[in-house]
Amino acid sequence: MRYVIAISCLVIIFVSSLLLLKIKQSQVIFKSKADTIVIRSGTDQDTSVYNPHIDSVNELYINTGKTQPAELVSYAETLIGIPYLYASSNPAAGFDCSGFITYVFNHFNIQVPRSSADFTNVPHEVSISEAKPADLILFTGTDSSSHTVGHMGIVVQHENGLLLFIHSTSGKADGVTITPLNDYYRSRFVKVVRVFPQNENS
Structure with missing residues (x-):
């Protein structure tokens, strides 16, 4: 019984370590619902481009959508x-x-x-x-x-x-x-x- 408990504890510790490592490798930044969400991976490459000029909280903000x-x-x-x-x-x-x-x-x-x-x-x-x-x-x-x-x-x-x-x-x-x-x-x-x-x- 002691061995089963010990093995269970080791498994829990191992899984927790993997989760913590995953969290450290990815950082998610949210601004507001209409803003860009930036996900930075462990390689420091963004999956989308964060823009400091996005300010949809401001009622005067002009949302240009996908228009170039x-x-x-x-x-x-x-x-x-x-x-x-x-x-x-x-x-x-x-x-x-x-x-x-x-x-x-x-x-x-x-x-x-x-x-x-x-x-x-x-x-x-x-x-x-x-x-x-x-x-x-x-x-x-x-x-x-x-x-x-x-x-x-x-x-x-x-x-x-x-x-x-x-x-x-x-x-x-x-x-x-x-x-x-x-x-x-x-x-x-x-x-x-x-x-x-x-x-x-x-």
Whole structure:
């Protein structure tokens, strides 16, 4: 009887040791239901990519789902030439700046704020030097003395110090166009907002 008990104890100890070893080899990190779950194995290789910019707890967080940044930019460029129309998100009539953004994102079933000012606190801000295609670029309105966001666009290119963004403007182009971040827009620049997690890993 003593031998049976001793053997049973050894088996329990052995199984427990295996379980502890397994736990140490795998670390699971959970953020929230909508966030990426990262599983790190004993070889330190992630089975999925953790992104620090995922913040679905924030009510202003924009969930881009499976849409890729390049897809969004490509679609936005198909709308070049549509005229400017204040307070409109209807391509048959025209777009204002935020109406253009709304229409492009809604095409991919991505919900975004309707007004440019409502993007002010959308996560997450990145430096202008880190801007990538599909990041949002925010500006003041035409009155640059005001720090309130009043205009916005989508970054389409950022290479060799040249940043291009697509937007709907009431200026000379009078509609959807691609514009370089020149001195005029630099004087109105507020921030760059990253809504696509993929841009953190590209």
